[in-house]
Amino acid sequence: MESVPLRGSVLLRSLGRSLGVLIAVAVGTTLAPSDGEAVPGFARQTGLSCQACHTIFPELTPFGRQFKLNAYVFTNIKQVQAISEQSQRTLALTEFPPFSVQLQASNTTLGKSLPDTGAVADLSQKNETEFPQAISLFYTGKISDNLGAFLQLTWNPSPNAVGIDNSDLRFADHGGFDWLGMTDFIYGITLNNNPTSQDVWNSTPAWGYPFLGSNVAVPPVAKVLLDGQLAQESVGLGGYLYLFNHLYAEVSGYRSAQTTFTNGTTGGPGPLDSAAPLRRISNEAAPYWRVAWEQDWGNHALSFGTYGIWAATHPTGIGESGPRDTITDVALDTQYQYIGDDHLFSLAGTWIHEDRKFNNLAEVVHTHNLLDTGRITGSYFYKRKIGGSVQYFSTTGSQDPILYLAGTPVLGSRTGTPDNKGVVLELDFLPWLNTKLGVQYTLYTEFAGNSHNYDGFGRHASDNNTLFVFVWTAF
């Protein structure tokens, strides 16, 4: 659900600053693919109930992490098979394809409606209902003995198009170095379109809380690269190892999608489009790394780790031979889970530090600036039926009037500061394991650097507070 406002912010500059356009873009760019999934196709393939892999969807249990690390191949459906003359299996297809459907519908109420421009009056409502907010088709599961996929197509109401959502094609197998005392480990290769979507912990951005959010809320402009900015607009190839049943290590390389490509799900221009901004990766492959340790005991699971990316990017309107900006994200994360029969408790946190070096003064006032994002989320559920979550979030960084749109209503900061702080409160009821009814409230104590009149046009941080009521089901 994470939005793509930084791209939007640059769009704003390239499109001019008429308020109507601005709001259209603001709302349009908050549209983002649905983020969290609990996929019944997996249940159909494995014969296991949701709770084998999920505490409360989409958060994974230790078994769910293993299932993903093993490339989603575990199956209990009869196979259509073929073997070679050397008795090697050359085909293993499940008799019934593991398809499933996901439906999300919601109602959003803003603290205060967006300014009414007349031109786009329908976008300036305080209250929006979306049915559906998103509808997705999945193929999730085994392709052959060591190859599996998590493929998702999502339709979004705006731009009223079907696009590629989070997707992961994965190979995995087991190996062993008996002479090292390491009798069994997992190794794998992942091809995916969103850095951190391949991760198996829910403390990293792609599968982190909030799992679902409003399409039509006002998005903060300041976002670090790994916080959804490359989601569905990049392609990454990586290799990973899972050693001693504790240690995960991965190296991947990410590239941007093709020139003039329009993503039907996010509705944004393609990253290599000349109108596209900052996000366009211009090194051949931006290296992404991930190391994490998991320790389980009794009903408890604890993990901690680090991840990051180094990307050279081309700024707005600069061709491939032009000057590059460099963006480096370094992050820490941790997750604790207590998984009991009656009580489930989780704590997940991450902190991402971004170092940005710009080469183009049309883009920024200060060529070197920093941005830090931190989030910590606690959640509790009783008997997998009823529960809730509380998140504290904070983004802080260097002041820059161009980058943070000083002089722009709604999205911009009158002081040119990126800071956003607040909490997300959520109550959920799950009448069935695959259906979640939720009420979520996002409360900003600070938006675009200020709590009062943050944009210089009289809008307060609390005007962007968002009440989001949703139903989310997959079947």
Added chain:
Amino acid sequence: MKAKAVYAAIAALALTTGIAQGADKSAALDLIRRECSTCHGARGVSVSPMFPNLAGQQPGYLEAQLKAFRDRSRADPHAQAFMWGMAAQLTDSVISDIAAFFASQPPAPGTAAEAAEIAAGRKIFEEGIATQHVPACQSCHGLKAVGAGPFPRLAGQHRSYLERQLEAFAANLRANEIMHENSKNLTALQISQVAAFLSSQ
């Protein structure tokens, strides 16, 4: 880092691990390594008390349970959620190999509990509770609770797992006429005590 270096690293990783792969192993051992071990531990000693220890368990009991999961006659909540799927495609010979593997592993050591609980639980295990028509557990499960044939080993099992099974027998969630009769008159405290004793053995 350049892209070529990244791809080279990935290729090298795939190569070295590919070489490290062992030769053919039996279907059962492969299943144990890839699937069973995820919840029950590589050698049948599980981390989470949600999942029972299988190491040192009676092979006859393991076989009977896997077949009961496969034909869905064992239908307590965790059996349905986890084991119905797991066992759905197992053949009799694979079931037999899995049972033999876990039976041959050294059992989990006992875990500590309060002395008073253990003493009370031991009394129930050894003598039963005549006034509540509860027979001595050891008459079927053996003097040291190691089980025999279809009667499972209970010694060293997770305490909360044992508690949940006794509750499931009492409520007929796990269908077993003998264990239903034996457990239906136990109080929550008595269940807790006998589980404490058994998990400490």
